[in-house]
Amino acid sequence: MADAASPYLGTVPKPADIGVARKALDQGSLQSVPVAMKDIIVTADGRKSTAASKMLAPYGSPYDATVVRKMLKAGAEVVGKTNLDEFAMGASTENSALGKTVNPWDPERVPGGSSGGSAAAVASRSVPVALGTDTGGSVRQPAAFCGVVGLKPTYGRVSRYGLIAMASSLDQAGTFTTTVADAATVLGTIAGPDPLDATSVDREVPDYRKALTGDVKGLTVGIPKEYFEVEGGVQLEIGEAIEQAKGDLRKAGAKVVDVSLPHTKYAVSVYYLVMPAEASSNLARYDGIRYGHSVERDADWQGSLEDVYFQSRAQGFGPEVQRRIMLGTYALSAGYYDAYYKKAMQVRTLVTRDFEQAFEKVDLLLTPTTPTTAFKFEEKADDPLAMYLADIFTVPASLAGLPAVSVPAGFDKQNLPIGLQLIGKHWGEATVLRAAHAYEQRHDWHTKEPPR
Amino acid sequence: MSGASRYEAVIGLEIHVQLRTKSKMFCRCDxxxxxxxxxxxxxxxxxxxxxxxxxxNRTAVEWAIKAALALGCAIPDESKFDRKQYFYPDLPKGYQISQYDQPFGGPGTFEFDMVEDGKTVTKQIGITRLHLEEDAGKLTHPKGADYSLVDLNRAGTPLAEIVTEPDLRSPAEAKRFLQELRRLMRYLGISDADMEKGHLRADANISLRKPGEKKLGTKTELKNLNSFRFVERGLAAEIERQTELLDAGKSVDQETRGFDEDGNRTVSQRGKEEAHDYRYFPEPDIPPLEPKALGIKKLVKGLPELPVEVKRRFITEYGLQPDQAELLTDSLDDVEYFEASLKAAMSGKNKINDRTKAAQNISKIAYGIGRQIMTKKMLNSFMELDWPGSYPSVTGVGARYLASGEYTMSTLNPVMERIWEEDLDPEKTLEKEKPQKLGQSDLDKIIDQAIADNPKPAADFKAGNENAKQVIVGAVMKATKGAANAREVAQLVEKKLS
Incomplete structure (x- = not known):
C-alpha cells in the first residue's frame, strides 16, 4: 500500500536518477527515462490496473495499453502507477477508493484530478514524465494545480486502446512533463494510428520538437471573452497571469485578438450529459461475473443473478461513479434520450462550430486552465456541481476534440501554481507546443520545485 | 387446419444469420x-x-452489404453501430454492439418461387431491414449445479439480422422463405446457414385476422425456432392456439412464447410488460461508416446469379422439372457442377445432342448415384460438400452412356460407384464394363422362368391383383442384373399373363 499521501497506488518507485533521464530527454529520447502511468492505463507488468476503484482493486491486465507499449519500445521504464479519481471521475483525486494524493505545493490542497497522481508525481520530481488521461480536463487541470506541463492531444491522435474507458468520445491520453520540450518528445512517441482503436486517425505525426522555435511569429492568438464571464469569475491572479501572457506572446511575435465562443456557457451542461451517458455504458462490464469485485467471491454468499449485479456494483463503485451511472442511464432511457443525450450532442456540435469559426481568424486560443488555483481537501467534495465547474475552461476543447496544453504561468499569493491553457486547431499540436514553449522560455516558472 | 379458413395468419420473421468470416466481428479472434x-x-x-x-471487421461489413443488396435492400449513404444495453452473463460488455436506426440494409423485397397446389407461384416478401451485430456467448447449466458456465468463444461472432415485413401467410410459406434465405446465404458464400448448428436462427411474429381485414391482430413472438420443422410445427401450433382463443371470444395477449416440441404446443415465456428498455445510443468507439466508400459498385458486380434466377433458368433452359431444378441449384457449387457435367455430356464421341435429355440424365446421376456415394463416403449432408473437380466430367460421360442406351440406371450405378471410389478413367471403364445387350429371346426365357418360379403372384395377377406382377418384374430385373428395362419387362409380363 502507498503511503498516506503518495502520488502512487501500489509500490512507490525508488527516487529516480533524474540526471540520467534529463540527459536523454534533452536529446528528445526516452531511453531509460522513468515514467509513471495513471492507473487507468492498463499494464501487463504484474502491477494492478485498478482505475482507483474497489471494483478493480484486484485486477491485473493481461495486456499493455498501446501508449504503454509505445513508451516501452522507446526505452522508457514504467516505474509506478499513479492515483486518480475513481474511473477518472473527479477533479481532485479525492474520489480515489484506494489512496489519497496531496498537492506537492501544499499538502492541505488537492492535486487536481482526475490525473492527480501523475501531476503530483511529476511536480514532486519523482519522475520526469507521467501519462494521464483527459476526458474533460483531467490532464490540464491537475497540471495547472501542480505547476507542470499537461498536454491533451487532438481526439484520435493517440490510441485509446488500454485506457479504461470513461467517456469514449472524449477520452484521450495526455502527458505530464516539467517542460514543453519533454511534452513534445512524449507526444511524438505515443501519437499515431492504432489498428486496435477505430477512432485513432491515420495522420502524419510531425517532429514536434522541431516545431519549438522559441517564437510565435506570424501566429494570431485569440482570447475568448466568454471565458472571463463565467459564473463565480476567475481568480484575480489568474486573470493577471493571462494579461501578462498576452504581452509575452505579443513580444514573441504573435498578434493577440479578442474572439467569441458564444456557446461556451452550455459546455459544462453538455459535458455532464454526454460523459455520464457514455460512462454508464462503459462501466456496464463491471458486473461481478468475470473479473473485478464480486459478491460471489465470498463462498458463503447466496443470492440471485440480479443480486450479483446489484450488490457487486453497489459495493464496488464509489458514490461519484454511482452518481454518473445513474445520470447517464437516465439520459439514455426511452422517452428521455431525445431531450437529453440527443439534444446534448446537438449542442456539442454548436460548441465545436464556435471553435471552427474562431479558428478561421486565429491560430490558437489563450485561456485560463482553471478558474482558481488548487482548492483544499473537502472544500468541494460534498458539492458535485462546484466540483464540476472546476472543469469549466477545459471541457469545451474536450467536447470539440481539440488539442490543448496547460503550462505553468506563475504563482498566486499563496504560492500555488497557476496554469494557462492554449487550445489549437484539430491536429495542431505542433502550433500549440510552439506557442507554449515560446511562452515558457520567457519565465523560469517551470524550473521551480515544490518545497520538500 | 379448420382455423385456416376462418382466419388469415400474418407472419413476420426475424432471422439471425451467422457470418462465416475468418475472424470475429470486432476483434481478430478465430x-x-x-x-x-x-x-x-x-x-x-x-x-x-x-x-x-x-x-x-471489414469483411463482415462488406458481407452484410452484399446480403442486403441480394435481398433488394436500399443501402444508406451513412450507417453506424449502436450499443444495445442489457445485463446478462453471456454479454461481456453489458451491451451488444448492434445497429439501431441506420442499418446497412433499408427496405427491400425478396422474391422466390414455390409450388402451391401443383402450381409454381412467385412470392414477394418485404424486407424491413438488415443490420449487423455481434453474437453473445453461450451459457450452459450443468444438471444439479447451483451455477452456470459461460463460454465466450461465440461472443463477437458477426450476425446479420434480417427482419421481414408481416407478408408471410402460412407456416409452409415461412418455412419456405427460410429455406430460400438459407440458399441465398450459401450462394453469397457468407454463411453456412445451418439451422441445426445455429448459423441461422429464426423468431417469428404471428397474429390472426379475419380474411379481408386490413388491421393486424395482436401478435405473439415465437422464439428460437431452431429447425425448419420447428418453424412449421411451431407456427401451426401457435395458429391453432390463437384460433381457439379467438373462437372462444377471448383475446390474444402480446407476449413472447416458445415452442415445446414434446407437447407440440407453444408456451408463454415473457409478457409485454417485461419488455426491455435497451437504451440504444451511437457506439462512440466506432466512427460512422459510408457504405459507398466501401465500394458498393464492386459488391454489386461481385454478386452471383441469385438462386431464384438460376432455378428459373434451369427450368426454361434445360427443361427440368421444378423439383429437379430445386435440387440442382441448392448451392453455387451444385450449379457449377451441373453445368460442367452438361458440357461434358454434350461433347465427346458419343455426345448427347438433345440438351433436355442430357440435363435429365445428369440430374438422375448427380442426385441418384452421386448422392449415394457422397453420403457413404462422407457421412455428411451432400449439400455442404464440394465436388472434386473431376466429378462433372465423370457425370457427363455417365450421362452419355445412359443416353446411348448401353447402360440403364441400374447397370450404371455400380460402375459409376467404382469409377468415383477408385478414381478410374470414366470412358475406358464404362466401355469395358458395358453390360451385354439382352436379346429378345433371352429376355423371353428369363420372364418365363420368373413366372414359373412365382406361381402365386402369377395367379394373383390373373385374379385381378395388379400389384402382384411386381414380384415377377423384380425377379426378372434381378436375373438380368438390371440390364433390362423395367417398364418393358412389366409390359411383357402383363402380356404373357393375360
Whole structure:
C-alpha cells in the first residue's frame, strides 16, 4: 500500500536518477527515462490496473495499453502507477477508493484530478514524465494545480486502446512533463494510428520538437471573452497571469485578438450529459461475473443473478461513479434520450462550430486552465456541481476534440501554481507546443520545485 | 387446419444469420468456434476487458452489404453501430454492439418461387431491414449445479439480422422463405446457414385476422425456432392456439412464447410488460461508416446469379422439372457442377445432342448415384460438400452412356460407384464394363422362368391383383442384373399373363 499521501497506488518507485533521464530527454529520447502511468492505463507488468476503484482493486491486465507499449519500445521504464479519481471521475483525486494524493505545493490542497497522481508525481520530481488521461480536463487541470506541463492531444491522435474507458468520445491520453520540450518528445512517441482503436486517425505525426522555435511569429492568438464571464469569475491572479501572457506572446511575435465562443456557457451542461451517458455504458462490464469485485467471491454468499449485479456494483463503485451511472442511464432511457443525450450532442456540435469559426481568424486560443488555483481537501467534495465547474475552461476543447496544453504561468499569493491553457486547431499540436514553449522560455516558472 | 379458413395468419420473421468470416466481428479472434475448448477463442476485446476497443471487421461489413443488396435492400449513404444495453452473463460488455436506426440494409423485397397446389407461384416478401451485430456467448447449466458456465468463444461472432415485413401467410410459406434465405446465404458464400448448428436462427411474429381485414391482430413472438420443422410445427401450433382463443371470444395477449416440441404446443415465456428498455445510443468507439466508400459498385458486380434466377433458368433452359431444378441449384457449387457435367455430356464421341435429355440424365446421376456415394463416403449432408473437380466430367460421360442406351440406371450405378471410389478413367471403364445387350429371346426365357418360379403372384395377377406382377418384374430385373428395362419387362409380363 502507498503511503498516506503518495502520488502512487501500489509500490512507490525508488527516487529516480533524474540526471540520467534529463540527459536523454534533452536529446528528445526516452531511453531509460522513468515514467509513471495513471492507473487507468492498463499494464501487463504484474502491477494492478485498478482505475482507483474497489471494483478493480484486484485486477491485473493481461495486456499493455498501446501508449504503454509505445513508451516501452522507446526505452522508457514504467516505474509506478499513479492515483486518480475513481474511473477518472473527479477533479481532485479525492474520489480515489484506494489512496489519497496531496498537492506537492501544499499538502492541505488537492492535486487536481482526475490525473492527480501523475501531476503530483511529476511536480514532486519523482519522475520526469507521467501519462494521464483527459476526458474533460483531467490532464490540464491537475497540471495547472501542480505547476507542470499537461498536454491533451487532438481526439484520435493517440490510441485509446488500454485506457479504461470513461467517456469514449472524449477520452484521450495526455502527458505530464516539467517542460514543453519533454511534452513534445512524449507526444511524438505515443501519437499515431492504432489498428486496435477505430477512432485513432491515420495522420502524419510531425517532429514536434522541431516545431519549438522559441517564437510565435506570424501566429494570431485569440482570447475568448466568454471565458472571463463565467459564473463565480476567475481568480484575480489568474486573470493577471493571462494579461501578462498576452504581452509575452505579443513580444514573441504573435498578434493577440479578442474572439467569441458564444456557446461556451452550455459546455459544462453538455459535458455532464454526454460523459455520464457514455460512462454508464462503459462501466456496464463491471458486473461481478468475470473479473473485478464480486459478491460471489465470498463462498458463503447466496443470492440471485440480479443480486450479483446489484450488490457487486453497489459495493464496488464509489458514490461519484454511482452518481454518473445513474445520470447517464437516465439520459439514455426511452422517452428521455431525445431531450437529453440527443439534444446534448446537438449542442456539442454548436460548441465545436464556435471553435471552427474562431479558428478561421486565429491560430490558437489563450485561456485560463482553471478558474482558481488548487482548492483544499473537502472544500468541494460534498458539492458535485462546484466540483464540476472546476472543469469549466477545459471541457469545451474536450467536447470539440481539440488539442490543448496547460503550462505553468506563475504563482498566486499563496504560492500555488497557476496554469494557462492554449487550445489549437484539430491536429495542431505542433502550433500549440510552439506557442507554449515560446511562452515558457520567457519565465523560469517551470524550473521551480515544490518545497520538500 | 379448420382455423385456416376462418382466419388469415400474418407472419413476420426475424432471422439471425451467422457470418462465416475468418475472424470475429470486432476483434481478430478465430470465428470458427466448432471444436474449440470453452473460452479458447477469446481476447481482451471479446472478453470485454477494461480498456479494450472494438474494431469492425471489414469483411463482415462488406458481407452484410452484399446480403442486403441480394435481398433488394436500399443501402444508406451513412450507417453506424449502436450499443444495445442489457445485463446478462453471456454479454461481456453489458451491451451488444448492434445497429439501431441506420442499418446497412433499408427496405427491400425478396422474391422466390414455390409450388402451391401443383402450381409454381412467385412470392414477394418485404424486407424491413438488415443490420449487423455481434453474437453473445453461450451459457450452459450443468444438471444439479447451483451455477452456470459461460463460454465466450461465440461472443463477437458477426450476425446479420434480417427482419421481414408481416407478408408471410402460412407456416409452409415461412418455412419456405427460410429455406430460400438459407440458399441465398450459401450462394453469397457468407454463411453456412445451418439451422441445426445455429448459423441461422429464426423468431417469428404471428397474429390472426379475419380474411379481408386490413388491421393486424395482436401478435405473439415465437422464439428460437431452431429447425425448419420447428418453424412449421411451431407456427401451426401457435395458429391453432390463437384460433381457439379467438373462437372462444377471448383475446390474444402480446407476449413472447416458445415452442415445446414434446407437447407440440407453444408456451408463454415473457409478457409485454417485461419488455426491455435497451437504451440504444451511437457506439462512440466506432466512427460512422459510408457504405459507398466501401465500394458498393464492386459488391454489386461481385454478386452471383441469385438462386431464384438460376432455378428459373434451369427450368426454361434445360427443361427440368421444378423439383429437379430445386435440387440442382441448392448451392453455387451444385450449379457449377451441373453445368460442367452438361458440357461434358454434350461433347465427346458419343455426345448427347438433345440438351433436355442430357440435363435429365445428369440430374438422375448427380442426385441418384452421386448422392449415394457422397453420403457413404462422407457421412455428411451432400449439400455442404464440394465436388472434386473431376466429378462433372465423370457425370457427363455417365450421362452419355445412359443416353446411348448401353447402360440403364441400374447397370450404371455400380460402375459409376467404382469409377468415383477408385478414381478410374470414366470412358475406358464404362466401355469395358458395358453390360451385354439382352436379346429378345433371352429376355423371353428369363420372364418365363420368373413366372414359373412365382406361381402365386402369377395367379394373383390373373385374379385381378395388379400389384402382384411386381414380384415377377423384380425377379426378372434381378436375373438380368438390371440390364433390362423395367417398364418393358412389366409390359411383357402383363402380356404373357393375360
Amino acid at each position: 470465428n470458427q468456434a466448432d471444436g474449440a475448448k470453452p473460452n479458447e477463442l477469446t481476447c481482451p476485446v471479446c472478453l470485454g476487458l477494461p480498456g479494450a476497443l472494438p474494431v469492425p
